[in-house]
Amino acid sequence: MRRVAAFLNIDIPAESWPAVVDRCTFDRMRADADKVGNFDRAFEGGAKSFLFKGINGRWREVLTEGELRRYRHRVRELLAPEAAFWLEHGSLSPC
Numbered sequence: 001m002r003r004v005a006a007f008l009n010i011d012i013p014a015e016s017w018p019a020v021v022d023r024c025t026f027d028r029m030r031a032d033a034d035k036v037g038n039f040d041r042a043f044e045g046g047a048k049s050f051l052f053k054g055i056n057g058r059w060r061e062v063l064t065e066g067e068l069r070r071y072r073h074r075v076r077e078l079l080a081p082e083a084a085f086w087l088e089h090g091s092l093s094p095c
């Protein structure tokens with residue numbers, strides 16, 4: 001979170017970090033899903049479906065091979081390789 005704040009040039013006072021981190025935990029996002037976004041419009045099952053386990057790569061167990069092919073194709077169209085890696089692995093560092 002500190003790297004993201006630094007990248008966005010956002011200065012967060014040291015005393016605010018505990019509350020900021022708490023607001024961004026998976027459990028808190030699930031509890032406050034209505035404040036995070038309108039998941040019912042885009043995801044069958046709404047927030048409970050989208051904010052399910054908080055595990056990177058879970059989509060690999062859910063999507064068909066055809067859906068994965070379309071996903072990979074669309075990622076190549078829209079994202080730089082580094083951004084795609086981050087999206088799938090949650091880090092800029094190689095696994």
